[in-house]
Amino acid sequence: MARQATPASGTSGERLSRERILETATGLVVQHGLEALSMRRLAHELDVWPMSLYRYFRDKDELVAALADSAAQRIPSPDAAAPWREQMHALLDPARAAIERYPSSLSPQANGTAAGHVRTAGLAILQRAGLDEANASRAWQALLAYTAGAAAFSLTTADFDYGLGRLLDGLESTLRDTAAARP
Amino acid sequence: MARQATPASGTSGERLSRERILETATGLVVQHGLEALSMRRLAHELDVWPMSLYRYFRDKDELVAALADSAAQRIPSPDAAAPWREQMHALLDPARAAIERYPSSLSPQANGTAAGHVRTAGLAILQRAGLDEANASRAWQALLAYTAGAAAFSLTTADFDYGLGRLLDGLESTLRDTAAARP
């Protein structure tokens, strides 16, 4: 990648844009981790003055939120025909990867649209499994919390699957109890 | 608290020490959160030059690790006479509070002695409940991951309890399966 000691506006044909900034930022994060992402380093990478970035993002928080949101966007919605436990696994496995890269990406505080999509998909799976709205909501929070903790602790896939299995077992047993209570 | 624009060594009778540094640092974290803790601010609060802290802690990481460890140290070991689910709840509830303040305090990467004590207590509860060593270890990882996620998402106590209850249900059902398989 061509870079200069002093950024110059005339050298590169590609103009700055939100997309180009996000692409380069993603590259930085993939290579060196989120903690290595700084406005100054990102600007340097783009061959641009640091302040130029602020024409496209209000501040660093907004930029990181955009990165997190686009990572969450790439989480596919599981095949609705599969058993609900498999669907949940298919949803949470990539969710774990997204959280590992951007810890805030799926937090309840994240107000991005993608976090909402994942939540909607999760709630739909739980409701189709038989949980009512209130319990589906609490169950989703629990599943996401477990997934976030597994990401924070870098659990191996086998260990992640074990805990997820036990949590799904526990949720499933509330379904059986409800079914048994019904005539 | 008396403070001066320029730190002076002669004014206060109390000499610097690891304990005094940790106390003041804890006060800062309690009042303003971990993200507000800086070596410079802490030194200012102690009426001392920033570099003086480095005589007691190799670097900021070591200081934060010491804070996290002492927070984990304050987690009591539950009453061994209580039912195992109650014991686990009594252990993880303060663990959640410790992680909320110091996210790294109980992570598997934390090499402090206190994190080890909590882990030992957790494993003992699970083994007394009937899990073998391998499963107790995986179950502990899952319980701690869930607790860390709940801390990161600032789940309410009711929501934390719901998810923990389901996870414990799931673990308990593996005990029943094992018992049923035995003659």
Place this chain on the structure above:
DNA sequence: ACCTGAACACCGTTCAAGT
């Protein structure tokens, strides 16, 4: 040998000055 504090190499962001 010990301690100081200036200095280095970074941050995110504001804002006056220039075009």
Place this chain on the structure above:
DNA sequence: ACCTGAACACCGTTCAAGT
């Protein structure tokens, strides 16, 4: 009106100089 880049208010930490 737009953009620049100097400047501000911070970081953690090194290290030469002083006692």
